[in-house]
Amino acid sequence: MSEFWRRLKPMDVAKWINFGGVSGEWTYAPDQPTGMAALQTEGVAHLWSVLSRSPVALLADEVGMGKTFEALGVAALLWRKKPDAKILVIAPNRDICLHWQKEFGSFARDLYVKADDFVKSKKDGKPVPPIGAHYRLPELTEAIEQRSKDKAPTQFYITTIHALSGLLDSADASNDKARAAGKVAKKLHERILAATGGTGFDLMIVDEAHYFRNRRGGSQRVAAAEEFFGKPESRIARRTLLLTATPSHTRLGDVANILSYFVDQASLEGKEVDDLMRTYALRRFRRMEGQGTSYTKHQYRREIATPCRFGDNPQDEMFFALYQKRLIEDCGVADEKRRALYGYLEGFESAGHRDLARDAQSENEGSDDERSKDFRAAADTQLLQDMSGDFRGLFGSAPDHPKYDGIVNLCTPSELFEMATDRCLHEDKHLVFVRRIPSVRELTKRINERYDELLAKHIADTHGWDEESRLRWKKSNWSREVFNEITGASTRRDIDSDDDQMDEIEGESESVDEHDYLRSRVADLFVTKKAADGRPPAPPTDCSRFSLNLRKTTGIFSMLLEPASDYQSGAYHWHYHFVQGGKQRMDFAKAAQMQRMETRPEFPRDALDALRPHDGDQREYDAPIETIWGRVFDHLPAPQRGILVDWATAQPRIAENFANYIKAGFLFASPVIVELYGWYVTFEQRLADEEKHANVQRRYRKFLDFADLQIPDSLLLKYFISAIATFEQLCTKIIDHEVDAWNKGWRTLTTLSSPAWYASGESSHRQHLILGFNSPFYPNTLMATSVFQEGVNLHLQCRKVHHYGIAWTPGDNEQRVGRVDRLFGKVNSLLQQQGPDTSALEINYPYLKDSFDEDQVGSFIERKYEVEDKMDRCTQGDFDREIHLNRSGWEVFLRKPVPDAMLSDPYPALFSRS
Known part of the structure; x- marks a missing residue:
C-alpha cells in the first residue's frame, strides 16, 4: 500500500471538504439523515479506500449526483498528501474538458474548506495546481516533456477521449488503422513515462468511462487505449478513477470490459458483475431534497407519449405509406437492418439542402462509433432523398410532417405577451434530442x-x-x-x-x-x-x-436600460457634454456609469478615467432622470428584491455585472425588445403632435411613466425576476465566470437572437448555447444531438425533455434525461417549492399514430421499462432492439410519479453510520 493511499473515514474527508458549501452551516455527522452532501462525503472516503487496495475504482453514482466534485475530492486529498502529484482527466470532448476546469474552480472556492496553498490559494481562494488542457495526445505528451525539462509545476492535465480516435493522419495509408493507432499510442505512452521518471500519473480520472465498453470492437480507440493506458507492468497511471452513471450501458459484460484496461485480466475471469461492482465500484441513487424530505427519480419523473396524426391531406399520408413499403423492401428489415427503422421520419425535408459532412465530423467528437453513423447517414437516407425529391416535383413542396408539427406545438407557447401572471418562463424551455442533422435544422427553422x-x-x-x-x-x-x-x-x-x-x-x-x-x-x-x-x-x-x-450612449434613450444609480431605485442628475468634429455632443450612459461607480472604492480608478470624454464637462438634467430598473425594483418579489439590495449595498461589482447581463439579454436574446418596441409605438401614437417635438428629456420621462404602467404584467418583469434568481449560479456553475466581473460585456448573449437553435458546429458556439439555455434568455428550445448527451449541464431553467429520435439504448436515454435531471437545477428547486406532484420532470416521446413509428417507440418504451431497474443496479443483460408490430397496451409502461418509490442503493459506501 502506498504511503499516500491509506483508508479514510468520512470524518477525515469532512476536515477538508464540505459538500454542503464552506459558507453554509452543514457539517458531516454519522447519525444525520442521509442527504446529498453526506453521500458525497462518504463517496470520497469510499473511493479513496478502494484505491488504497486496488489500482482502479469505479464511481457509478446515478446521473446528476455530482460525480465530478467527488472525483475532485479524491484529487484534492491526494494533492494534500503529495503536492506534486500529477493528475490526468480524460473527458469525451472539449466541452466536457471545459466543464472540468470550471468545476475545479467552483470546488476550490465553494467546497474546499481551508486555503492551504496546496489545493486552494491563501491569496485569492483559487485552485493552486496549474491546469494544462491539451486536446490531442501528441500535444499532451509534448507539454509534459517540456514541463519536465523546464521543471514547471503543472500537475493537472486534461485531454479528450476523442484524442484516442484521432492519432492517425487522415492521409495515413495503413491497411490496419487500428494497429497503426496502437503503435502511435504506445510511443506516446513511453514518452510520458520517460518524462515522468517512469512513474506516469499519480491518478488518472476517466470521465464517461462507458465509452470504453466495446472492448473487442476493433476500433482505433480501443487499440490506442490499450497501448496508451499500458500493460500491468507499465501503467500510464498508478491509480485510475473511472466515472460513469451507466456502467452497464448495453450489456452485462460492459463493467468487465471497462475495468479490463486497468486490472489484470486474470482478476476478472469468472467474476460476476455483482462481484466486480462490490470490489471496485460505488453506485448510489440520486436524491433530490425538498419540503423536508428527499425524492428519488421515480417519485417525480413523468413520461408522456404524444401521438401525432396526419391531417386532411391524402397525398401526405400516401407518401408515408409508400415510404413504409419501400423501407421494408429496400432497407432489408428481414435482414435485421432495423437501424433504418430507428431513423424513420427523420430529416427528409432538409435532405440535400447542405453538405453535412463537416457537421457530422464536429457532431461526433467523442461519440461512440455506433451513434456516429446516425449523423452521417442511415440506411434510408438515399431513399428519403429520392422520395422527397419526387414529391416536391409533383406537388411543389415537401409533404407535411406530423412529428415535426407535434414537436413545434409542444415547444412553442400559444401566446407570449398576454402571459397569465402565474405563467413561469421556465415552462418555455425545451430540450429536444434528435439523431440526424437535417432534423435538427428543420425543427430549428x-x-x-x-x-x-x-x-x-x-x-x-x-x-x-x-x-x-x-x-x-x-x-x-x-x-x-x-x-x-x-x-x-x-x-x-x-x-x-x-x-x-x-x-x-x-x-x-x-x-x-x-x-x-x-x-x-x-x-x-x-x-x-x-x-x-x-x-x-x-x-x-x-x-x-x-x-x-437604446444602445447608443449619445442618445438619452440609452438611459432606459441602465441600472438605477444605487442599483435599487436611484435617479441620475447629470450627463456629459463635449464637442466632437465641430458638433455639440452629449453622452448619457457613460455619465450614468460614472455616477454609479465614482463613490464606490470597489471600482478601479483607471476605469473611471476611461469614462470621461476628452474635454467634456458635466451638464445637469432639467430634472432627475430615472431608469426602468428603478421602476421594476418596486415590483420585485421580496426574495429577488433582497438579493438586489444585498448586491447594491455590499457587492456593487456583482450588481454592475448583472446590469450588463440583463441589458444584453433584453436587447438581443429575448422577446423583451419586441415588448419594449410595442410600448414605444403605442406611446408615440398617443402623443399629441406638439409633444412629439418636445424636449427629449421630457419625452423620455413621459415614456418611462407610460412603461411603468405596463410593468406588472410584463415579460420584462418576469425575465428580470428569473435572471436575478439564477445569476450567481449561472456565473459560477455554468460558465466559470467571476460573478463580480463588473466589466464583462456578455457578448455571448448578443449572438443568441433566435428563440430556437441547435447544438452543433464549433465547440465555442456550443458553450454559447449552454449559457443561453441555462439563462432565462434564448434559446428557449435547444435541439441537441449526442454531442450534448453526456457531461453537459442544461438544468438551471429546464424541466422538459423531448425524444424526437429515440435513443439507441436505455443507457443513452438516461444520459439524455440526466442533462436536466440534476442537483440544484430547476427540477430540484420546484421539488423544494411544490413537491413532486406539480413539478414532475416531463419526458416526452412523440410518435406517428397508427404507423411503424408507433411500433418502434412502443417497443422501446416497453423494453426500457423491463430493463431499467436492472440497469440501475448494473445487472442489465443485452438490450433487445426487436420491434414488435403490436400497437396496443405499451402506454402502461410509461413512467408516472410514484410517491413511495424509495430505493436502496445497490452498491453503497461501506461505512457504519454509528
Missing part, C-alpha cells in the same frame, strides 16, 4: 417560424395594421422591405435626437451566415445591417432604429 408568428402579431397589433397589411407582410416571410413599406420607416426619425453618430455597437450583423435561413426573421428586424462583401447595407427598420437608440 419551424420553431423559429412559429415564434415569428407570435412576435409579428404583436408588432402588427401595436401598429394597428389592417388584415391586408398583416397578410402581405406574412406572405413576404416577414421581410424588412415590406415592413418598411407598411410602416413608412424611411420617413421616421430617431426617437431621441437628430444625432447621427454611430458607436461601435455590439450584436450587429456584418455578413450573411450560411444558417441565416434558420434564424428568426422578426428578431432580424432589430439588427442594424452593415455593408459587407461588396454588398450595400440592408435598409434600417423602425425596429433597428429603436434598438440602436
